[in-house]
Amino acid sequence: MAATIIDGKAVSAEVRAELKKEVEALGGRGVTPGLAVVLVGDDDASRRYVRNKKKGCEEVGIYSQEHTLPAGTSEEELLALIGKLNADPKIDGILVQLPLPKHLDEKRVIEAIDPGKDVDAFSEANVGRIMIGNYTFLPCTPAGIMELLRHAGVELEGKECVVIGRSNIVGKPMAMLLMHANGTVTICHSRTHNLAGVARRADVLVAAIGKPKFVTADMVKPGAVVIDVGMDRDENGKLCGDVDFEAVKEVASAITPVPGGVGPMTITTLLKNTVTAAKLHHENAR
Numbered sequence: 385m386a387a388t389i390i391d392g393k394a395v396s397a398e399v400r401a402e403l404k405k406e407v408e409a410l411g412g413r414g415v416t417p418g419l420a421v422v423l424v425g426d427d428d429a430s431r432r433y434v435r436n437k438k439k440g441c442e443e444v445g446i447y448s449q450e451h452t453l454p455a456g457t458s459e460e461e462l463l464a465l466i467g468k469l470n471a472d473p474k475i476d477g478i479l480v481q482l483p484l485p486k487h488l489d490e491k492r493v494i495e496a497i498d499p500g501k502d503v504d505a506f507s508e509a510n511v512g513r514i515m516i517g518n519y520t521f522l523p524c525t526p527a528g529i530m531e532l533l534r535h536a537g538v539e540l541e542g543k544e545c546v547v548i549g550r551s552n553i554v555g556k557p558m559a560m561l562l563m564h565a566n567g568t569v570t571i572c573h574s575r576t577h578n579l580a581g582v583a584r585r586a587d588v589l590v591a592a593i594g595k596p597k598f599v600t601a602d603m604v605k606p607g608a609v610v611i612d613v614g615m616d617r618d619e620n621g622k623l624c625g626d627v628d629f630e631a632v633k634e635v636a637s638a639i640t641p642v643p644g645g646v647g648p649m650t651i652t653t654l655l656k657n658t659v660t661a662a663k664l665h666h667e668n669a670r
């Protein structure tokens with residue numbers, strides 16, 4: 385039997401409708417959450433992400449600022465802008481779109497963001513808090529996936545969860561959140577031996593690799609839940625995921641499509657984090 389398709393657009397719409405209500409309620413108390421998105425250079429994919437973030441803000445009523453800087457911007461100029469945004473009471477969340485041009489030190493730039501406004505949760509302080517389980521913000525993609533799993537009614541306790549990919553923004557925090565939810569977690573990467581064998585153990589398989597259609601049907605246990613984080617291009621230049629969707633959906637019990645799966649939830653979590661930051665800033669200011 386073909387898998388249930390986990391519809392990220394539908395879940396995202398539900399969460400955004402809830403957020404919109406929350407933002408309206410905050411408005412009644414004189415609080416408007418604000419997000420600043422900083423883009424350096426003119427990478428097409430980054431521009432598209434920034435546009436979608438702006439649209440998301442408009443949809444739920446978050447005030448947004450877009451700062452587009454030329455590719456040749458110096459680190460001092462970028463840090464000066466972040467300093468201003470850190471001090472701006474209208475801004476609750478700051479997001480610097482990655483990747484940055486090579487001459488800029490991403491680590492130094494991320495660390496310059498006030499951790500209370502780091503709505504991507506990429507700073508060392510926020511990553512450390514996630515590790516301990518005492519966090520304010522969760523990184524957007526893994527937290528969006530957890531929300532999708534909750535909505536799909538996927539039970540994680542005691543289950544074999546395999547994450548393919550160990551990046552700081554997806555793989556590692558994903559594994560941490562699955563562990564916090566009492567999954568038994570294995571992380572695979574480019575040096576893993578017998579990756580197909582490890583993947584086949586998974587009740588929940590998360591692919592965050594960046595290689596089109598890498599996960600094939602023979603790597604998936606019948607009945608597994610498959611989450612595809614990949615945003616890749618196939619041989620015809622068409623958007624696809626890290627999972628061979630057509631073949632794997634015949635084996636899995638549930639699967640996220642690309643597009644329309646994880647992607648919409650990433651931005652929705654960013655909006656959620658911005659609203660959380662606004663609430664905290666408002667409470668702290670009282």
Ligand code: NAP
Nearest residue numbers: 525549550551554573574592593594613614615646647650
């Ligand atoms: P990344 O930083 O390039 O990390 C890729 C990971 O995959 C690395 O840990 C790498 O292992 C592993 N890997 C690469 N080739 C492999 C192989 N042949 N076998 C096993 N593991 C392999 O990528 P990322 O930022 O995590 O992103 C992953 C994918 O998700 C990309 O397609 C990206 O566009 C997409 N993405 C989507 C969203 C969304 O909202 N939908 C958000 C973020 C990212 P090593 O560590 O050993 O090199």
